[in-house]
Amino acid sequence: MGRLAHWALGEDGLSLYVIPRGDYLPGERVKVTVRFADGAAPASASFWLVGHAAKGTRKVEVFRQPRPPDVLKRERDEAQAEARQCQEDKARLLAEREEPGGLMGAAWLEGAGVVAFKQLFFLTEQPANALRLDKARSYSYTPTGETHPASLAVWLRLLNPGAEPWTMAGAVLEDSTGEEVALTVRQEAPIAASGAGAVLVGTEGAPEQLDCPCTLKLWEAAGPRTVTLGNVTFPDAPKAAP
Structure with a gap:
């Protein structure tokens, strides 16, 4: 990395002054790990x-707030549960061979294209x-051939506080210009009263369209109860490998 010219340790900070070595290349990456001595979690960063070649940052400030181990364990368990849910979704979709292509079917999971997804943490609710919204993910699909079209999808886990x-x-998706796109919808079972359930909506097209x-607006089959979610975004469609 280079020569450590000076370092200073304070009560709540650590300063390092490094002189790069002469053959340090632009884009070269060096990992630095700091270990904390107070015994709290996380134990390191x-x-x-x-x-x-031309830019340098003179000062980087990182603030650490120790967190109880039980909180970290809960977050780890939630992340593992989310991963298991994704695997279950994949297995279920792979079994549904009669469904159409693209993100609303199963072929994209078998290498027929390239999929990008993102967690939607900042949706707005009316x-x-x-x-009520529990979790949300958006997807974009880029085909590698002509079999299935490019497509978009949104997966939602919703909570039903009602009595029915x-x-x-x-469902319909409205962009910031007011353009509306009708969506294909999928729902395995009704969301029970005081229960939770998942829905999937999607359409053909690429994010740049x-x-x-x-x-995103959803409506029910037999009544006026609707769901409107704002600030929906999609990951950039990844480019398929040549």
Whole structure:
């Protein structure tokens, strides 16, 4: 990495002054790990120093708030549960051979294209929504051949605080210009009263065809109860390997 010219340890910070070696290349990465002595979790933090031909950062501030081990364990368990759910979703979709292609079917999971996904943490909910949002993910699919079209999808886990089950009948995606796109909808079972359930909505097209952030609107089959979610975005469609 280079020569450590000076370092200083304070009560709440550590300063390092490094003189790069002469053959340090632009883009070269060096990992630096700092270990904390107070016994709290997390016990360490790692940083990457990245070489640049012209730019340098004189000061980087990182603030650490010790967190109880039980909180970290809960977050780890939730992440593992989310991964298991994704695997179950994959297995279920692979079994549904009669479904159409693209993200609303199963072929994309078998290497027929390239899929990107993102967690949607900052969706906005309308106070009048019939259901409450629990989790959300968006997907974009880029085909490697001509069999299936490029497509987008949104997966939602919703909570039903009402006294009646909720069954989705339709959905529409509205981009920031007011353009609306009708979506194909899938729901395995009604979302029970005081229960939770998942829905999947999608359409053909690539992310660049929409001016997002977008608004997603869902409505039920037999009543006026609707769900409107704002700030929906999609991952950039990845390029398939040549």
